[in-house]
Amino acid sequence: MDEERQRIEQLKSGDETALAWLMERYGSDVLRTAALLLKDRYWAEDVSQETFLTAFRKAYQYRGDGTLRGWLLRIAINLCRSKMRLASWRRLFLRESVDVDQGLDGNAAWPDSLEPGSASWMNRMTLREEIGRMPLIYREVIVLYYFHEMSTAEIAAVLEESEGTVKSKLHRARKRLKLQLEEGGWEYESSWGG
Template sequence: MKQGDQTALAELMDLYGTGIYRTAVLLMKDIHLAEDASQEAFIKAYQRIHQFTGQGSLYGWLLTITLNQCRTWMRKSAWRRLFYRAVPEETMIPRPTEVDHQGPEQSFLRQELLGQVYQLPYKYREVIILHYYQDLSVYEISEYLGEREGTVKSKLFRGRALLKNVLEKEEWQDEGSG
């Protein structure tokens, strides 16, 4: 792909497309926006392949481009308004391998939790998704986001605390109404 041939781009998309797309869906909360963002990320990668130095993995480099692309889209005012609307259920995509092994109750709880993750401010949602849904280490997240590990740990801590507060509040409401 260093020469920029389209066959290599197609192979790259076949190899990493699902992971890149899944990350975009989880961050953007909409399959259509995620599709556009991930396509643009691959186009940028194709155009800038000469900038890939070989340090780190190619997937990590693509993931960084995707994260930046998602951030760019989120900054646009039109997208920001869409971001706060209710998330249609059909746009949420759980991991197929996990859904196959889960019962209906586990699947429902997973979707409920993901719905709460979607309500977090973007800076916390981003690290929560990368850590828990994409199984990246704190070090990997810090590399991809260009932030210090301490910053990533702090965002994870605050994001988990926000989730805990919301979940405890919901539990209290459920117990109080029953």
């Protein structure tokens, strides 16, 4: 039995050490996803905590037909959707935004470190701002595809949608992002597709 399956069985039996393992292993992914979707530090932290508590309370619902990471991200996304329904867009975006460059362990969440003020740093900030302006349905697929490097099939499982729907949303999201970036005078990189 691999470690993940063993931990799921421990979760199902109410073992809190399995919960701690889950939080340590997937905490950064869950927090980063919530932060990128909600654009609010406190709500992202709240959703992150709620995600793990929900997973702990409802471990019996995990069927094992997808990855554990995907199941947790699905819980987090559903909680983000609930938060979004409760708040107006204006109020949400006026709050302090979270630093998604910083992981839970204090290390950089991005693979490379960029000098603040450099062209690459400015491009990243612009890109993050433009993604934040997109409707939630497009931000979800962009975050999962590009930030978590999930396949369209994995995203479909997380969002509980067909793979065709995910591909369509991803295509529309790329087109919208390209347009937003071009309107802002930014050179659109073809590596993002579209």
